[in-house]
Amino acid sequence: MALAFNAIAANTPKKEIGIQLYSVRQLLEPGKKYDGNVGGLMEMLGKMGYTQFEAANYNDGKFYGLTPAEFSQAAIKAGCKVTSSHTGRPLNDEELRSGDISGYLAYWDRLLDDHKAAGISYVVLPWMNVPSNLADLQKQCDALNKVGLMAKEKGLRFGYHNHSHEFQKVEDQTMIDYMIEHTDPQNVLFELDVYWAMMGHASPVDYFNKYPGRFPLLHIKDRREIGQSGMVGFDAIFNNASKAGLEKYYVEIEEYTDGIEKGAKESADYLLKAPFVKSSYSKK
8 A cells, every 4th residue: 555655646647735734533443553653644644745744643742652852853754754742622611700810721731832843833822712702702812822822931822613603603703704803813723624614604715805814724625535525716716826825735624535645535535636726825
């Protein structure tokens, strides 16, 4: 299988393509092919054409059971780099009620230090429930601004990733719009998941135009493998990447037609071959 990956990669143009490791998490489960061996998993993905990873398994100072330094070295050994991570939490009910967020900020302080030690550039909060009122949503935005400033002072970038529920209304305001408008663009970025935006009845390109430069990260996602459904306008999304402010994107796959490895490879091939996808969007 590895030989086949290398043969295909040699005949396709090199591009910076990221993948959210959540997409292949099942291969790390006990008894599965890469049981606990995230380094081997990243090496396999690198042979498919992926060049960077977004983590989704930080816990108590470790990534997939590895120290920050070990995790970074495992990616480098695979010829790739971990550039982003989904992690963290929003304010909980007690913090919203009391206003005491000292423990919350201490939690984020350690988390950010561990991510910096792993050489990760972007730290992304992947989920927040829909608040019951705008007052609580504003408190969450204020907290995001504080974490974003902490990240910036450590040389990191901090952001938020959407699902479909952020396109619901909180009182009379669309949640995601309110979040974008009430966070500091110097400290808080947004990673737009283009599939979940569509499931929320929103156009990714419309959001690029409404909030230019606020989406330096994208999740490139489809119903199954990338390009499988025909319902996501990836050409329009990538053709408007400059308006979004795109720097990096990550494939995310939650359902597969015919196996995880095959689906991950098909998704990489789609982007490698797509004429509307540039070799790189990095600003550095």
